[in-house]
Amino acid sequence: MTDPRGRSFQILSIFPNLSVFENVRVAVQAQRHGLGGLFFDAHGITALNDRTWSILDAVGLVERAADLGAELPHGAKRLLEIAVTLAIDSKLLLLDEPLAGLAEADRVVVADLIKKLSEKHAVLLIEHDIDRVLAISDRISVLHQGRIIADGKPADVAKNPEVVAAYLGASRGSEAQARPTVERLACVPESRLLDAQGVAAGYSGSTVLSGVNLAIHEGEAVALLGRNGVGKTTLLRALTGSLPSSAGTVTFNGATLKGLKPYQINRLGISLVPEGRRLFPNLTVLENLQIAMRPGGIGIAEVFELFPRLRTRQKARAENLSGGERQMVAIARALVVPSKLILLDEPFEGLAPAVVSEVMEALVKLRGKIAVIVVEHHAETVLTIVDRAYVLVNGAVAFEGAARTLAEDHALQARLLGVVQDDASAAVARQAIA
Structure with a gap:
């Protein structure tokens, strides 16, 4: 019996070494002929190939049919996964965070596709991008702490007081005002903590970063921005030694990092908080912190002062924490090491806005005490709490300057980050993953 449900998960699952066409055709073969159908050559079977081309046309990937899955940008990989889901003739599509990790231009394309698919399929969408959810949904159910707190039309749900308090953290009109505001720190030249010059790095012979220059001063908060795939995480890996620079x-605090192992760089005072958090799931909050503690780091009492929520959750195992609580533990773990510079890779990804505010407030308290680099693909989320910003485009620095300058220049944001603000720019943005 055909399963009427098609699933697309938050973590992408495509065949990286097959072409876009082959990824979809394999799914079509499995649908039409079962698993046994995967063992015969479908190259000359017109019906299978026609169905594959039809699906690729529906998701806008015809021009990329010959590209390997591994070579696609993140947004196109998400489209490919949805295409594979469509190949099984599903009546109900279950999409888990389909916009997670996508740049603004990619979000426009994928959201438009989901809206188009909903005309012929039932779609159950799990998503944290509330603006997109409100724009493309016919009905919204809000789940908070294991119970449904609202269910109805988007306009009604957006005004629901429980939703505003639990999910948005503030009324939509005052959300921007609710974000922490900071006094920008002035850089003192002699306080330079990290200095990267002409850094190049990549994977398997390819070049992702090309001649990147980066400077971080003591106690400074810096945003590292850019669309997905431009090299932000690659740069963090190069700075921490987990990816050798070519x-x-x-230099860090006057010492060269060339040839040092990641643990040696960490001992010098650079800590990475990875996107996946990577806690020990079977250990409690307290045990995750205690196992990382070294002389010179902050104490447990200071951790609970910075993240009050963790005080009540200290005996909970990491696997039972919410995404926001795991992020708090991951940041706290870097502070107990100790660290002079913390690298945060997408710290707000997948978090509800109310939790984002808690994490942001903690980062504001750290300003002036510990230097921080925050990797983020939503400029508006982070520019209010940092002193300076870098924007990467195609592996090179395209902007370096005051965070306030970038925050106030919406045209520059649109050009460098693909921030879509009107119909005209939306049309241009649709070409970003083509």
Whole structure:
């Protein structure tokens, strides 16, 4: 019996070494002929190939049919996964965070596709991008702490007081005002903590970063922005030694990092808080912190002062924490090490706005005490709490300057980050993953 449900999960699952066409055709073969059908050559079977081309046309991937899955940008991979889901003739599509990790331009394309698919399929969408959810949904159910607190039309749900308090953290009109505001720190040249010059790095012979220059001062908060796939995480890996640089130099607190192992760089005072958090799931909050503690780091009492929520959750195992609580533990773990510079890779990804505010407030308290680099693809989320910003485009620095300058220049944001603000720019943005 055909399963009427098609699933697309938050973590992408495509065949990286098959072409876009082959990824979809395999799914079509399995649908039409079962698992046994995967063992015969479908190259000459017109019906299977026609169905594959039809699906690729529906998701806008015809021009990328010959590209390997591994070579696609993140947004196109998400479209491919949805295409594979469509190949099984589903009546109900279950989409788990389909917009997670996508740049603004990619979000426009994927959201438009979901809206188009909903004309012929029932779609159950799990998503944290509330603006997109409100724009494309016919009905919204809000789940909070294991119970449904609202269910109805988008306009009604957006005004529901429980939703505003639990999910948005503030009324939509005052959300921007609710974000922490900071006094920008002035950079003192002699306080330079990290200096990267001409850094180049990549994977399997390819070049992701090309001649990147980056400077971080003591106690400074810096945003590292850019669309997905431009090299933000690659740069963090190069700074922490987990990815060797093919060119350039990096010095930290006057010492060169060339040739050092990641644990040696960490001992010097650089800590990475990875996107996946990577806690020990079977250990409690307290045990995750205690296992990382070293002389010179902050104490448990200071952790609970910074993240009050963790005080009540200290005996809970990491696997039972919410995404926001795991993020708090991951940041706290970097503070107990100790660290002079913390690298945060997408710390707000997948978190409800109310929890984002808690994490942001903690980062504001750290300003001036510990230097921080925040990797983020939504500029408006982070520019209010940092001193300076870098924007990467195609592996090179395209902007370096005051965070306030970038925050106030919406045209520059649109050009460098693909921030879509009107119909005209939306049309241009649709070409971003083509």
